[in-house]
Amino acid sequence: MAEGRCGNDIKDLERAVSALRYLGRDNARLPMPWDGEAPYAGWGDTKPWMKPHSNAKAINVKSQERDEESVLSFWKKMLKLRKENADNFVFGEFAPMLVQDPALFVYQKEDREERALGVLNFTDKSKSLPSDVSALVGDRCKLLVSNYDFSKNSPGLLPWEGRVYVEGGKSSWL
Known part of the structure; x- marks a missing residue:
């Protein structure tokens, strides 16, 4: 373990990790699944550090990219609107x-x-x-x-x- 602000103090490190779990944003988001077929929802063959969404077989980029009413299409429009x-x-x-x-x-x-x-x-x-x-x-x-x-x-x-x-x-x- 690399020495950081905790100075290798296990209790300080555990408190920091606990705070990150509570304050971090990762517990409120997941990677967008690319498809429902490939391992790990299309993010490759290596297990990602964030688990794929449990409904990735049904909700993914491949299933939404041609649907103008999909959530993916909505967000594409919103990003374009924001940029313009x-x-x-x-x-x-x-x-x-x-x-x-x-x-x-x-x-x-x-x-x-x-x-x-x-x-x-x-x-x-x-x-x-x-x-x-x-x-x-x-x-x-x-x-x-x-x-x-x-x-x-x-x-x-x-x-x-x-x-x-x-x-x-x-x-x-x-």
């Missing part, structure tokens, strides 16, 4: 809103040309669109993206729904 609108989506000023409601995540991103409003429902129940959010959306904003197909004037958010509205600027739907 980096001035706002990456570098714009972030302002959280409605922080008192733990079921909703509402925020604004703004640069010199454009304002974006993100509205996300983090529950398995429908939620009313808060009146201050409805007022912000108004007629000036357009729905840029949603994980559901509907009109921007829908009065509520469906379970696990996310929307991004834009006002001004150069954003366009993909």
